Amino acid sequence: MTESTYRIRGATGDWEVVIGLEVHAQVTSNAKLFSGAATAFGAEPNTQVSLVDAAMPGMLPTPNRECIRQAVRTGMAIDAVINKWSRFDRKNYFYADLPQGYQISQLYHPLVGEGVVEIVLDEKDPNSVPKAIGVERIHVEQDAGKLMHDQHPTRSYVDLNRSGVALMEIVSRPDMRSPAEAGAYLSKLRTILRYVGSCxxxxxxxxxxxxxxxxxxxxGEEFGTRTETKNVNSVRFVMAAIEYEANRQVAVIEDGGRIVQETRLFDPDKGVTRSMRSKEDxxxxxxxPDPDLLPLELDDAFLEECxxxxxxxxxxxxxxxxxxxxLSAYNAAVLTAEVETARWFEALLAECGSDVPAKSAANWLISDLYGALNRLGKTIGDSPVSPAQGAELLKLVADGTLSGTLSKQVFEIMLETGQGANAIVEERGLKQTSDTGAIEAVIAEVMEKNADKVADYRGGKDKLFGFFVGQTMKAxxxxxNPGVVNDLLKKALG
Amino acid sequence: MSVEPATVKRVAGLARIAITDAEAEKLAPELGNILGFIEQLGEVDTSGVEPMTAVIPNHLRLRDDVVTDGDVRDKVLANAPQGEHGFFTVPKVIE
Amino acid sequence: MSNLTDLGVAAIRDGVRGGEFSARDVADAFIDAVAAAKPLNAFLVETPDHALAAAKVADDARAAGETLKPLAGVPIGMKDLFCTRGVETTAASGILKGFVPQYESTVSGNLWNAGAGMLGKLNLDQFAMGSSNETSAFGNVISPWRRPGDTAPLAPGGSSGGSSAAIAARLCPAATGTDTGGSIRQPAAFVGITGIKPTYGRCSRYGVVAFASSLDQAGPMAHDVRDCAIMLEAMAGFDPKDATSLDLPVPAWEAGLNADLRGKRVGIPKEYRVDGMPAEIEALWQQGIDWLKDAGAEIVEVSLPHTKYALPAYYIIAPAEASSNLARYDGVRYGQRVLPDGAGLQDMYAATRAAGFGDEVKRRIMIGTYVLSAGFYDAYYTQAQKVRTLIARDFEQAFEQCDVLLTPTAPSAAFVLGEKSADPIAMYLNDVFTVPSSLAGLPAMSVPGGVDKDGLPLGLQVIGKPLDEQGVLNAGLALEQRAGFVARAEKWW
Structure with missing residues (x-):
């Protein structure tokens, strides 16, 4: 990717956008960062809350090894510096979703230092040059609880189930220059986290x-004043928020105004950002440094396991x-974009063994299986066909038992009935035939019925060859077997 | 050290303690005295000295990732000044 | 048989074991004493049922011929900083009025597991912030001691003033205390009892209402050194629920008591000879030195050059941690809530905290907030933690030349309530001898050494190396045996 040419066309000229993302990713763990309460999504309010999470007097935090481990593995996945000595700090502020009156986070000595995420804007374009987006740090911190505002006319409801769940905050450098780059970065980061299994x-x-x-x-000039739009929760919204916010800032500046460093909210319905005055003070x-916790020191064995x-x-x-x-660059990109797809593909290859070329397996997965899943509104995670069943089908194509056309028919039946390919072929006699005697008999019949066309062909209308193939196959x-049909037809037609 | 009542009010605001102007006036010299007292620390040459992190040598133990707690909503809510339907409640917040 | 309330922990334990009296008799005697001592205001909550239940368990176990637990039959007082399941716990603050914990602190739980019963929750300085027990939202604790011919109420010391007053008045044979900058040792000295703050991390902080996490440490208060050793053995121990807890076995301190100090060296820190130290204190200190010599110890002068910076460092670190630790008292999940008409969330916080916290608590929260605020953090907090490193280093170097240190516990005897409350710094200076060892996390104890011209108790402080509670207890025992302290407050309440 060469330098981004994305520009906001202002009344006074072109403007460049500078973007940095702070991504909060929930660490995959059974229990919370500092308490033994569960983290599962969607529980009844305040049922996944320990007395520690509710910040009862005298309650103390004890850190969960797995949360630290997952953050370290994430850091390693982006080639980051892992700090063997880090500390937890308290970030003090008052809010109803923050029972302690502070969030345990890491400011001064984060667990993970400098790393890098490589993005490619257009995966399908083999000429698209990758761009490195710097990651400044990853630190581990507690999530806050949840407030609900529309349950009661004068009260907000507080649910602490999320309170204390482990988050990784992944802070990028201000290295992105367009909404598309930010979108690509966020998507890539998500892919990496899902591969690692940390989120x-x-x-x-x-x-x-x-x-x-x-x-x-x-x-090329100095950075301008930045705004921070909080808690944007999709790639599309991130791109939309940037687009809106950049244009808003240009308009403000060109109107002779100044950008205020502030916290903003994105309204996905209207596609606009607005100032969040409640957090201003x-x-x-x-x-x-949190005096309830000691410095976090990691030994080599721990890092080695990570x-x-x-x-x-x-x-x-x-x-x-x-x-x-x-594989082609495009196919490789498609198959690796989601960890589930890659896993499915590799399971398929394993089932196929050396009988099926990887290319054929890739093509079948991307066109036939994905096509079917799209039609059925399913994801690869709930595919009605297993990798083993896919391999069974592909092997029948590879050994010549099924033609391309037949294989598609068999696949449809597999989707409908859940039966295996071999069983379908046996039961319905869908095996293709290379029996020259049988094929010659049919060819003779076809030529007899279409004597006029045979004459035309022999008179020089070569294009009619396809017609004879089609008639023979239909009959x-x-x-x-299409190859055998071709050979025999050529012989018969002379 | 002199502390202005305005500073007292700002700090009280950060600490979420409501104070009147009169209280701020009264607190200003008190806080000034205490801050003056603690400011003598500035005399100590601490170059090359690391801030204390653990008072007694000890290392941070890490817990296993096992659910051992929670599912105690009654205990969590037992002392709530106000709550309903399993939630704590607070005056409506406008974000 | 002597009056049961005159007995200490060891005597009660042994008497119950030997069948000299029943645990029930002991519990009844102390329950009656507590009920009759309202003027002292030492107890915030009385829990006779708890004490009686524990006594019954002890008596039943003895009747069944079972081995009795270490504290079977011993009723104690619990400083109201320890959360006790089902029993109101307020830290003597209005903001926690009505708060009934659904959990038990590790230390109190350890004591119940050791067979002790609870007579009640003891008054203290609000959130343990104070040196005279004048900051409690539920009234001052009055020391059982008085100056001759004077009824002016004296300070029992603080913050564990309910504990000190209750033991000195024979309302309980022992009590828990907590010590952040001297809150066990100074009140012990003020009322002529013994108290030890163990090494930071010996006693779990789980379930103890936090004041300053890096300093807070629980410890026992009792009549003598042996009783403290027995209590501390029950209270201490590794607790995975406290990340700063030390994963070490609890030594058999009582069994290890030995007042023979031959081969031991006692350091006398020259910087503790502060200007204006009363002659009586100076004389007592010299007396203590002579006693330890008599016990066989060699006396060496040592230097702790950063001593004078301990108090200012403490008054940055402790309020900073407190300002954050006390942020959870916001009227949302427990405790008092003040909601003015039409108030929003942030107004509710400010009103709740303004009404719920006392003046000293507010003062410390404000100091702590100030020193942590943008632009001041490094100059105050980081500098204080660096000075703390230097103070700890001073001790380390001193302990290369000696095994324990001997100092006075406090710069004066108990003062009249109200005398120092107008001047926060004068009050803070009470802790000048106790704060440095708190900053370094060291074990330290106060034992009664003598009385001043008014007959009021004075304490001597022994400070030990990290984890060397045994050395501290032994030196304390040598002092105790030679001091022969028998003075006691005459009952006026």
Whole structure:
């Protein structure tokens, strides 16, 4: 990717957008960061709350190893510096979703330092050059509870189920220059987290959300004043918020105004951002090291286990698919974009063994299986066909038992009935035939019925060859081996 | 050290403690005295000294990722000044 | 048989074991004493049923021929900073009025598991912030001691003033205390009893209402060194629920008591000879030195050069931590809520906290908020934590030359209530000798050494190396044996 040419066309000239994202990703864990309460989504209010989460007097935090481990693995996945010595700090502010009156976070000594996420704007374009987006840090912190405002005319309801759930805050450098780059970064980050297994990436359940820092400047000049749009929860909304906010800032500046450094909210219905005055006076957070906790010191064995447990990551996998498996750049990108797809594909390859070329398996997954899933409104996670069943079908194509046409028929029956390909072929006699005697008999019949066309062909109308193939295949119920049909027809027609 | 009543009010605001102007006037010299007292720390040469992190050598233990707590809503809500339907309630917040 | 309320922990334990008296008799005697001592205002809540239930368990166990638990039959007082399941716990603050914990602090739970019963919850300085027990929202604790011919109420010390007054008045044989900057040792000295703050991390902080997390440490208060050792053995121990708890076995301190100090060196820190130290205190200190010599110890002068900076560092670190620890008292989940007409959430917080916290608590929250606020953090808080490192280093170096340190506990005897409450700094100076060891997390105890010209108790402080509670107790025992302190407050209440 060359330097972004995305510009806001203002009345006074072009403006460049500068974007940084602070992504909050919920760490996948059974229990909370500092208490033994569960983290599952959607429980009855205040049922997944311990006395620690409710900040009862004298309650103390005890850190969950798995949350630390997942943040370290995430850091390793983006080639980041892992700080073997880090600390938890308290961020002090008052809000009804924050029972302690402070959030335990990491300001001064985060767990993970500098790393990098590589993005490609257009996966389908082999000429698209990757761009490196810097990650400044990843720190671990507590989530807040949830307030509900529309249950009662004069009261807000407080549910602390989320209070204390572990989050990773992944802070990028202000390295993005267009909504598309920000979208690509967020998507890529989500892919990496899901590969690593450190976050489920369910943005609609709030497992991932982004604070979007936007400023505008004349190309090449100093950074402008930025605003922070909080808690944007989809890739599309992040892009829309940036687009709106950048244009708003340009309009303000060109009107002779100044950008105020402030917190804003994105309204997805209207596609606009608006100032969030309720948080304005809360900027003096009085961070200091949490005296209830000691410094977090990680030993080599811990780090080694984190590294050893990392799966093959999307970039490496894509390169391997292109190199070792000989897939096209596009197919490799599609198959690696979601960890479930890659897993499904690799399970399929394993079932196929050496009988089916990887390319054929990739093509079948991307066109036939995805086509079917789209039609059925299903994801690969709830595919009605298993990798083993897919492999069974592909093997029948590879050994010549099924033609391409027949295989599509068999696949449809598999989807409808849940039966295996072999059983379907046996039961319905869908095996293609290479029996030359049977095919020659049918060819003779076809030529007899179409004597005029035979004459035309022999007179030089070569194009009629396809007609004879079609008639023969039709008469054979689609089960004839097309190669054999071709050969025999050429011989018969002379 | 002199502390202005306005500073007292700002700090009280941060600490979410309502104070009247009269109280701020009264507190200003008191806080000034205390801050003056603690400011003598500035005399100490601490270059090259690390701030204390753990008073007695100890290391942070990490817990296993097992659900051992929660599902105690009655205990959580037992002392709530106000609540309904399993929630704590507060004056309506406009965000 | 002597009056049961005159007995200490060991005597009660042994008497119940030996069948000299029943646990029920002991509980009844103390319950009656508590009920008759309202003028002292030492108890915020009385829990006779708790004490009687524990006594019954002890008597039944003895009748059944079972081995009795270490504290079977011993009723104690519980400082109201420890959360006790089903029993109102307020930290002597209006903001927690009516709060009934649904959980038990680890330390109180350990004591119940050891067979102790609870006579009640003891008054204290609000959120343990104070040195005279004048900051309680539920009234001052009055020391059982008086100056001769004078009825002026004296301070029992603070913050564990309910604990000190109750023990000195024989309302309980022992009580829990907590010590952040001297809150066990100074009140112990003021009323002529013994108290030990163990090494930071020995006693779990789980369920103890937090004041300053990096300093808070629970410890026992009792009549003598042996009783403190027995109590501390029950209270201490590793607790996975407190990340700062030390994962070490609890030594058998009582069994290890030994007042023979031959081969031990006692350090006398020269910086503790502060200007204007009363002659009586100075004389007592010298007396203590002589007693320890007599016990076989070698006396060495040591230097703790950063001593004078301990108080200012403490008055940054403790309020900073407190300002954050006390943010949870917001009227949302427990405690008092004040909701003025038409108030929003943030107004509710401000009104609730203004009404619920006392003046000293507000003062410390404000100081703590100020020193942590933008632009001041490094100059105050970081600098204070660096000075704290230097103070701890001073002790480390001193302990290269000696095994324990001997100092006075407080710069004066008990003062008249109200005498110092107008001047916060004068009040803070009460802790000048106790704060440095708190900052360094060291074990330290106060034992009664003598009386001043008015017959009021004075204490001597022994400070030990990290984890060397045994060395501290042993030096304390040597002092106790030689001091022969028998003075007691005459009953006027």
């Amino acid at each position: 489920d990436g369910n943005m609609d359940q709030g497992s991932m959300r982004a604070d979007v820092n936007v400023s505008v400047r004349r190309p 809360a900027h003096d957070y009085r961070y200091f 590294r050893a447990s990392l799966p093959e990551l999307p970039d490496a996998k894509r390169k391997r698919y292109e190199g070792e498996l000989g 054979m119920g689609g089960k004839a």
